[in-house]
Amino acid sequence: MVAFIANRRSSLQIAVFSRLLVFFLQLIANVAPDHKADAFNPDQHGAIGYEDWLVRSAVDGFHKWDAKYIIYISEHGSAYTESLFAFLVFKGLLAVSNKDLAKSSMWFVLSAFARSNGIINIGFIAYFGLCGMLLNYQANPKILTIVKWICKLLFLCLMPLLPFIVVNLHGYIVYCTHYLWKLSCLEAPKWCCDNPPSIYNHIQKNNWGLGLFEYYTLRKVPNFLLATPTVVICVYGTLVYMKIRSHEIVYLGLPFFITEKHKTDQLSLMYTTRNIFCYAVHTVFLVMFALLFMHVEVVTRMIMSSTPFPYWIAASLIFQDLHSSDVKISLFSFKHLNFKSKVVVLYFLSYLLLGTILHVNFLPWT
Known part of the structure; x- marks a missing residue:
């Protein structure tokens, strides 16, 4: 219980420190002029008073890329993050x-x-x-x-x-019923006459340009490189899991088919000691769908906000090294990690630091 409380306190300290670090980093980086990106960037209303100007100036570094959409949407209806x-x-x-x-x-x-x-x-x-x-x-x-x-x-x-269903129904009522009451499908937006009508599918295809291999162009190669680390972590973790717990693929991870002979040894990565077949399949689906249909640069934040699987992989690699060396987790534990774990740690640190600076200045990092 004492160890649990200590770990929870340590996690809270790291969470607070990392957020303060990002805040002050964006504050400093935002001094540099923004890159003129080919992205949505609507005109902003002027600040209302000194307090409004101060708040805007303090957090303007966060107001780039998709944040532009989110703020614009929130000012005209709703928002998401x-x-x-x-x-x-x-x-x-x-x-x-x-x-x-x-x-x-x-x-x-x-x-x-x-x-x-x-x-x-x-x-x-x-x-x-x-x-x-x-x-x-x-x-x-x-x-x-x-x-x-x-x-x-x-x-x-x-x-x-x-x-x-509610979102699509709302869109249909707002944009379609006026025309369809007149029995004039030709005057209505095209998607209104689809079967079934879906404003979501219409926006994804026509406004975002999503579709199978639609994003596969030479000018998008840098964005594929941006997504590579997260994809590699997920693919590596899945392959390791499949190798150690291959029996679960045959039985779809159903627990009552697992016998004692399938237990893992003490040298296995921590996440492979549990039946997480459903999480592995879910992650593979997300990665494949993102690579084939989506804007690939959003793979990292989409995966990291949808499943704990990549966190389990990274944590298991680091835990294995520190546990075998009998070293407690701290800022000075890095030297005890093997090459693979060091690469993972450096990736997350670079994503935090470099990603914040690039994002703040409207450079391609989402």
């Missing part, structure tokens, strides 16, 4: 790990309101619900038991779809 999305997703995943599917569904509903890709988390409810249903059936083999579980799962899986 990866930080809020990550909080809601991780709370949902924590509830799943505690076998509280109802609470996890609630958190995933809220995450889907923050970002549409929150609906992907339905897979966690379905998977862990299936595991619970089969284990429950083994203890109580009655058809009625299965029927109750299926009804419960269907309800909990459908709930996170509500935000997506």
Whole structure:
């Protein structure tokens, strides 16, 4: 208990320190003139009084790239952030790990309101619900038991779809019904007559230019390099997991198929000592979808706000080195890490420092 409290206090200190570091770093870096990026950059309203000017000046470094969209949207209706999305997703995943599917569904509903890709988390409810249903059936083999579980799962899986449906319905009512009341589909926006009509799909394709291999152009190569470290961490972690726990691929990670002979040894990376098959599959899906369909430079923040898997990989590498050397985690632990772990630590540090400076000055880093 004492160790837990100490680790929690240490984590809190690191969290506070890192945020203060980013704040002062953006404050200093923002002194340099902004790069003239080919990006959304609407005119801003003038400051209202000295206090408003002071606040704007203090946090202007954060007001670049996607923050421009977020602020603009918030001034004209609503807003979203990866930080809020990550909080809601991780709370949902924590509830799943505690076998509280109802609470996890609630958190995933809220995450889907923050970002549409929150609906992907339905897979966690379905998977862990299936595991619970089969284990429950083994203890109580009655058809009625299965029927109750299926009804419960269907309800909990459908709930996170509500935000997506509500947003599309709202868009349809605002932009389409006026024309369709006149039975004039030709005058209405094209997407209004799609089957089914979806303003989300329309915006993704026509405003963001998303689609299969749509982003694969020579001028986008630097953005692929930007996404490479996160992709490498996820791919490496997945391959290691598949090698050590290959039996789970055959049995889809269902716990009652796992036997004693499949246990891992003490030299294994920490995350491979647990059955996290569903998390690995989820991460692989996110990486593949992002690389094939999305603006690839957002892979890092999309992955890091959607799954704990890459954090488990990085933490397991560092823990293994320090544990084998019997060294406590501190700022002076770096020299005890092997090459692989040092690369991971340097990547995260460079992302924090270099990424903040580049982002603040409107250089390509999102």
